[in-house]
Amino acid sequence: MANPSRGPIAISGQVGITGVFGDPVKHSMSPAMHNAAYAALGMDRVYLAFHVTPQHLPAALRSIPALGILGVNLTVPHKEAAARMLKHLSAEAKLLRAVNCIINDRGRMRGDNTDARGLERDLRALGVDLKSQLVIVVGAGGAAAAAILACTRTGAMRIAIANRTHTRAVNLARRFSSLRVHLDARGLDLLTDSAILSDAALVLNATSMGLTTGTFAPLDYAATSSKCFFYDAIYRAEPTPFLREAIALGRATADGAGMLINQGELAFELFNHVAPPDGVMGRALLARLGRA
Numbered sequence: 200m201a202n203p204s205r206g207p208i209a210i211s212g213q214v215g216i217t218g219v220f221g222d223p224v225k226h227s228m229s230p231a232m233h234n235a236a237y238a239a240l241g242m243d244r245v246y247l248a249f250h251v252t253p254q255h256l257p258a259a260l261r262s263i264p265a266l267g268i269l270g271v272n273l274t275v276p277h278k279e280a281a282a283r284m285l286k287h288l289s290a291e292a293k294l295l296r297a298v299n300c301i302i303n304d305r306g307r308m309r310g311d312n313t314d315a316r317g318l319e320r321d322l323r324a325l326g327v328d329l330k331s332q333l334v335i336v337v338g339a340g341g342a343a344a345a346a347i348l349a350c351t352r353t354g355a356m357r358i359a360i361a362n363r364t365h366t367r368a369v370n371l372a373r374r375f376s377s378l379r380v381h382l383d384a385r386g387l388d389l390l391t392d393s394a395i396l397s398d399a400a401l402v403l404n405a406t407s408m409g410l411t412t413g414t415f416a417p418l419d420y421a422a423t424s425s426k427c428f429f430y431d432a433i434y435r436a437e438p439t440p441f442l443r444e445a446i447a448l449g450r451a452t453a454d455g456a457g458m459l460i461n462q463g464e465l466a467f468e469l470f471n472h473v474a475p476p477d478g479v480m481g482r483a484l485l486a487r488l489g490r491a
């Protein structure tokens with residue numbers, strides 16, 4: 200609903216447009232983050248949320264060069280489909296078989312993926328030391344693929360993938376068999392295997408458990424070492440179901456707000472050829488989450 204107290208929005212005739220395609224998209228935090236950076240930089244640009252259904256994705260992609268849109272992010276459920284539709288993909292998007300941003304490079308659409316780089320930057324900022332360590336990644340979808348790449352780059356020696364559908368975990372481990380990391384594929388039973396849990400330096404939730412469901416799978420938190428870090432790709436105002444018990448046990452934890460901020464900052468730079476001012480996108484997200 201319109202908010203009359205906000206007054207007129209100043210948009211010039213030559214405003215540069217960026218945005219996000221998703222279905223659903225109205226709850227996306229990206230417009231708040233990107234528009235805060237435009238305001239801080241005084242740029243004549245705007246970032247909009249476009250509700251694009253899977254059926255309309257091909258037409259929406261064609262509209263990017265047609266309308267001179269500078270770049271778009273892609274969110275659920277378009278990341279994999281867009282990777283199949285675009286001719287030009289970065290090496291990272293090819294590896295992840297998913298695109299989370301498209302850059303309009305003078306009419307040429309280039310698909311990239313900043314999710315793994317975003318998570319890697321967040322893990323480093325949090326001081327999570329994975330050198331020669333064991334990581335447990337829960338999930339086998341797009342976020343899990345990004346997590347495997349990020350953890351490998353931060354030095355993990357072994358990654359155990361735990362997923363509800365075991366065959367998806369096996370397929371993901373096969374896809375990344377060329378990486379310099381040892382990959383095991385298991386079912387969710389791994390989360391009660393105290394021998395593995397006690398060795399883990401990081402347990403990372405890359406499923407939607409806790410978002411779509413009110414609870415997380417059974418996990419033997421007490422079997423983990425006191426130095427084990429718990430990271431949830433999901434972000435929200437309060438601690439997620441996955442993190443609650445880890446927090447109660449005094450383990451170090453973080454949710455996916457940092458990953459979202461970092462992937463957004465990287466995409467901003469790709470779209471606008473200028474880095475966002477330090478902290479602006481993060482503060483905008485935390486304010487939207489009610490955590491500022």
Ligand code: NDP
Nearest residue numbers: 338339340341342343363364367405406407432455458459
């Ligand atoms: P996908 O749809 O690609 O994968 C979903 C994963 O969740 C699968 O491993 C699936 O298991 C598992 N899953 C779903 N429901 C259940 C359940 N009830 N019980 C057990 N496992 C379940 O999603 P993504 O990988 O794209 O996203 C996963 C999560 O990561 C989302 O919650 C998303 O919000 C978050 N995310 C956060 C980002 C950030 O920037 N912070 C970026 C990207 C994602 P199965 O294979 O058995 O179906």
